[in-house]
Amino acid sequence: MSNTSCPPERLYLDFDSFFASAEQHFNPALRGKPIGVVALDSLYTGCIAISREAKALGMKTNVPAREARLIIPDMTFVVARPDVYVRLHKHILAVIESVVPIQHVRSIDEVVCALLPSEGRQSLALAARIKTALRDAFSPVLTCSIGLGPTELLAKVAAEQHKPDGILLLDAVMLPDALANLKLSNLPGIGAGMISRLEAAGVADFNTLWNLAPKQARALWGNVEGERFVQELHGTHVVREQTRKRMFGHSRVLPRDWHSPDRVEDCARQLLAGAARRLRRTDLRASKLTLAMRSQRLRSTHSESAGAQRWTWEGQFQPSRDYRSFGLALSQGLTQARAQMPFVPHALSIMLHGLDAEAELTGDLFAKSSGDADDRDRWENISAVMDELRARFGGKALSIGAHEDVPGGYVGGKIAFGRIPEAEDFEGPSGADGDTHFASF
Numbered sequence: 013m014s015n016t017s018c019p020p021e022r023l024y025l026d027f028d029s030f031f032a033s034a035e036q037h038f039n040p041a042l043r044g045k046p047i048g049v050v051a052l053d054s055l056y057t058g059c060i061a062i063s064r065e066a067k068a069l070g071m072k073t074n075v076p077a078r079e080a081r082l083i084i085p086d087m088t089f090v091v092a093r094p095d096v097y098v099r100l101h102k103h104i105l106a107v108i109e110s111v112v113p114i115q116h117v118r119s120i121d122e123v124v125c126a127l128l129p130s131e132g133r134q135s136l137a138l139a140a141r142i143k144t145a146l147r148d149a150f151s152p153v154l155t156c157s158i159g160l161g162p163t164e165l166l167a168k169v170a171a172e173q174h175k176p177d178g179i180l181l182l183d184a185v186m187l188p189d190a191l192a193n194l195k196l197s198n199l200p201g202i203g204a205g206m207i208s209r210l211e212a213a214g215v216a217d218f219n220t221l222w223n224l225a226p227k228q229a230r231a232l233w234g235n236v237e238g239e240r241f242v243q244e245l246h247g248t249h250v251v252r253e254q255t256r257k258r259m260f261g262h263s264r265v266l267p268r269d270w271h272s273p274d275r276v277e278d279c280a281r282q283l284l285a286g287a288a289r290r291l292r293r294t295d296l297r298a299s300k301l302t303l304a305m306r307s308q309r310l311r312s313t314h315s316e317s318a319g320a321q322r323w324t325w326e327g328q329f330q331p332s333r334d335y336r337s338f339g340l341a342l343s344q345g346l347t348q349a350r351a352q353m354p355f356v357p358h359a360l361s362i363m364l365h366g367l368d369a370e371a372e373l374t375g376d377l378f379a380k381s382s383g384d385a386d387d388r389d390r391w392e393n394i395s396a397v398m399d400e401l402r403a404r405f406g407g408k409a410l411s412i413g414a415h416e417d418v419p420g421g422y423v424g425g426k427i428a429f430g431r432i433p434e435a436e437d438f439e440g441p442s443g444a445d446g447d448t449h450f451a452s453f
């Protein structure tokens with residue numbers, strides 16, 4: 013537990029009234045008005061989201077539409093459009109990632125980013141840059157609140173404090189005073205059952221919770237999570253057992269007019285650049301690159317459409333983390349693809365693997381001379397500088413090899429959508445963004 017001020021290591025971003033803001037974003041006529049988003053077109057269904065204007069009038073989320081209308085007679089109700097929100101979510105991720113890589117997607121409107129020390133030292137400016145990027149890409153109505161803190165828990169708590177449209181840095185040295193007035197029920201992961209247990213043990217405010225010894229917390233929670241929770245509150249990352257990173261991959265379904273070999277190559281290079289940037293956020297090197305293409309887009313992750321063809325190529329090289337080594341390997345794969353591909357590709361994926369320890373074992377086989385190693389160091393430095401320029405000036409500032417961005421922008425799709433469905437998971441034709449579905453009541 014630290015008592016000295018350190019640059020925040022986590023940035024937590026949470027959109028304000030997300031579904032309601034999304035509807036206001038797509039339909040300017042709804043802006044500035046109290047609106048409720050209902051899951052079903054029924055007066056008896058609860059509002060899954062309400063706009064900030066409705067909140068300002070004292071409305072709460074989950075109130076049935078019928079009751080909400082009694083409280084705010086001119087409230088507008090719209091029916092939720094999950095496919096549109098997921099599409100927006102993906103676009104949002106791409107915009108955030110143009111500023112800083114996302115560590116985890118926590119929900120459709122919440123992400124957490126791990127900050128490098130250099131980013132942490134300028135975290136408020138970084139948060140402001142994310143907001144500017146979002147405002148430029150969307151509209152002022154689609155706001156988010158950003159929390160900065162030593163741990164994900166504290167960053168998330170910080171994001172909750174200044175809603176809507178806030179930025180707050182919560183340093184461990186400001187605790188427990190900064191949160192002295194926080195209701196325990198406003199802490200993430202503390203539900204009604206936990207509140208009763210805490211109260212029964214005499215823990216009724218933040219200070220008392222904060223002062224719990226880890227062992228007491230473990231006993232109160234009934235498991236190790238209590239201890240972890242208190243540790244995270246004190247600004248100490250909880251070391252959970254992590255599965256070892258095996259690969260960095262990106263995949264993409266190609267737009268209809270992107271099936272020509274030149275465009276497939278452009279897309280492959282963009283996927284590779286994204287995977288390589290992710291790899292360089294770690295201290296790992298890769299020694300294998302797999303290029304895979306499919307003749308059909310997949311219906312879902314579980315079932316493959318009948319008759320789908322697949323072509324894969326794997327290249328092996330000296331353990332690397334630079335643009336050039338990966339680019340040379342990809343060029344070989346793409347040459348093979350042009351010569352051998354038995355079908356027109358509709359989807360492709362890139363995977364960098366053979367990481368770390370595995371890479372060290374095979375590495376010497378490929379090193380021809382010390383000149384190669386010098387060359388590699390130089391290219392690694394160039395790659396690091398390019399990553400930094402890109403982070404500072406945006407993805408458009410420079411790109412290697414690709415002539416044109418893949419429409420839809422985001423080539424980093426698969427990271428961690430968790431339970432968020434893919435566009436392909438929705439049945440029926442997808443609605444247009446501006447096609448608001450007004451409730452009939």
Ligand SMILES: [Mg+2]
Nearest residue numbers: 026027028121
């Ligand atoms: Mg939210």
